[in-house]
Amino acid sequence: MLPIRRWWRPIASRSFAYFSRSPIAGTVAYYSTASHGTGTKRVGTHNGCFHCDEALACFMIRLTAKFSGAEIVRTRDIQLLDTLDAVLDVGGEYDPSRDRYDHHQKGFNEVFGRGFVTKLSSAGLIYKHYGEEIIAKELQLDKGHKNVQCLYLAVYKNFIEAIDATDNGINQYDIDQPPKYVNNTYLSSRIGRLNPEWIDLDQSSEKENAAFHQAMMLAGGEFLAVVSLSRLVQTVVTLIKIIWFC
Template sequence: MIPLCVCFYATGIMLLDTLDAVLDVGGVYDSSQDRYDHHQKGFDEVFGHGFNSKLSSAGLIYKHYGREIIAKELQLDETHEDVNHVYLAVYKNFVEAIDAIDNGINQYDTDQPPKYVNNTYLSSRVGRLNLNWMDPDQSAEKENAAFQQAMIVAGSEFLESVHFHAKSWLPARSIVIDCLKSRGDIDPSGEIMLLNKFCPWKLHLFELEEELKIDPSVKYVIYQDDRSKSWRIQAVAVSPEKFESRKPLPIPWRGLQDDELSRESGIPCCVFVHMSGFIGGNQTYEGALAMARASLKF
């Protein structure tokens, strides 16, 4: 455990040498001495594991201490595979953006202006805690108080991310793995997956298809709506960022409901198919599976 972590911007090298740990200043990256700066010439450290964004001091700290923190939160050994899954997921979904913003890395490879302004991310929220230039009190005491508040905001959101991935993301991943591996029992095509317990499945499906080298890819996911107790057939999107489906539900079914849809499809107990074809419903599991199977043939 680091007994003292200091981040500041104007002091002498001699003072830096007396500190237990130095973050974001000093021009040195040496984990053996707990020196974590990223501003020096020639620094090009990345997180690894397929991530290529240049690290900030936040990323450096996470790279060296993230596993330990997550292992303690999960109450598991650092070598446990669940610790590794959460360690990588928290970097991807939380820490990497901090690294990229701090190092001026654009999120998109385009020279087009954004379609809207987004100042809701962590770096923006922390930035708003800086002293107002119009405030007559610009004292070091007030600046330090603002810095303490920023540490609370960043620290609490980091732990929220860890807790989410440990208590929600990781259990969902386990469910999707089991359902993906047993998809052949649902339909011999392997293109229909039954989600036996509803959970946030979309991002996991894309990642696990790549990880497990699934071919052909899943076209439809069937799950029960907990509120209505009817069944849903959802067409899988082409990617997590796209609305377009890999194989939308058939055009002749779209916009139809109930008996009209059942007559058109030849499948009883139909409920609806959305106009875009990305989702449909049936009163029974057997009906939902029949709709998915018929859709594969269009």
């Protein structure tokens, strides 16, 4: 167990570092990390009840070169959203050329492709368009490297797809059919439980935003852990092949 704990600590620390400087302040209609943001970009998502997909999407997009250290703005104000550099899970628009990544609008049927047919959530959309860059950065390889491509697909299959499916209400099982996707973490349910209860006496925006902050850290930490674990498995498989054929 000791090696596992040592392996996990840097992942958890990195997750905390991305968001630990974000203030928990604002109103129900607006939340921003502006006063401690390190980048010049602003990324919007909706306020109110949150889900795993936008929490993870907000975390992942800040791992990219384009949106590194971006300010996260939580609001449903359309006029404000129109001024932002990227908008996730709100706005009723999917347009990658303008970094608009909503999946709730009528007629949206985008999937990951490459054999995957699950309808995407905002997490899947960000991963589809920026996942290769994120994985390449973690592996310190070019995006076109075969190891990057292998890990890119593995992380989607074993982590992201379940979040997409859960957010879109897709059952994992049908009668007498194999499972439609892999769900090893049940992260969506755990993120959902971070929302303030309706019976809580404290219904302040501060509490809601603190919970969203926690959700981003939890989702991001598990994403980085899955990437690291998948990389480890890939390395072990490669070593086994080398030993087997020697």
